[in-house]
Amino acid sequence: MATVVFVGEMVRAVRHRDEPRILARLVGSFEGYVSGLLVNGAGLGVLGTMEIENDLPVVLMVLLTGWCLSNIGVTAVVFVVVAQSRIRRPEAWAELDFVERHAPKYGRPPETIEEYRALQLQEWTSEA
Template sequence: MNLRVKARDEFPRGWWHSGRWWLEGARELGVNCLAALAAVLFAREALRLVRDRDSPDDLARRRVPTEGWVAGLLLGCMVLGSSTALAAPAGSSGRGLVQAAVLVAMLWWLANVLVSLTALAVLARSRIRHRDVWAEIDFIKAHAPKYGRPPETVEEYRALRLKGGRLQGP
C-alpha cells in the first residue's frame, strides 16, 4: 500500500465537512489519550478481553485500540521510573505530605501499568494462537473503505466480502 492509498483512506474526498470523520477521529484520539493517562478506567474492558481471549472476532471489536494500551504502558513505566527519585526518603518532616502524594501517584500508575499490560498480553496471546484469523481481520481493517466511502479497488471489494462473511458467520 503506497502513500497515496493511505492518504485517500484517511482523508476521503470531502473529509473537512464530514461530521462522521471528525467525530470518529476525535473519539479515537480521546480514547487513546484517556487509556494512556487513566488505563484503570478501562479495567472492565481489560477484563472483557481476558474473558474473550479465545475469540479473535470479539477481541477485534474493542473500545480501546492497541495504540492506547501501548501508550498507557509506556507512559506508566516512564512515570513510575521517574517517581522513584521523588519517593526517596528525606530528613525533613515537611516532605511527608509530598512523599504521600508521590506514593499515591505511584500506586495509580502501577495500576495503569497492570491494566495495560494485561490487555496487551491477552491481545498478543490471541495473535500468536490465532494467526490466520488475525491476518484476515487485519486485511479487512487495512483495506475496507472507511467513513461510508464506496469501494474502489479489488482489495476493497474483497475486504467488504470478507467483512460480510465475518458478520454472517457462526
C-alpha cells in the same frame, strides 16, 4: 487514566480472549496499551527519583505509585491477552487486518478488487 476508563475493556478482553473479532474492537488501540505501559513505567521511574530526593509528601507518593501500578496492571493484561491471541490465531488476525486496511470507508462503494474482497470478508466475519 487506563485504570478508570479501561477496566471494563480489560475484563472483556479476558472473557473473550479466544475471539479475535471482539479483541479487535476493544476501545483503544494495541499501540495505545503499549504506550500506556511505557508511560506509566516512566512515571514510576520519575516517582522513584522524586522519592530519593524527598520532593513529594509520603501520601502523595503512595497515591501516585498506586495509580501508576494499577494503570500498568490494566494495560499489561490487555497487552498480553491480545498478543497471545495474535500469536495463536494469526490467520484470523490477518483477515481482520486486511479488512481494516482495505474496506471502503464512509459508506462509499468499493472501487478495487481489495475493497470488494474486504467487504466479502467483513460480511462473512459478521455472520460467523
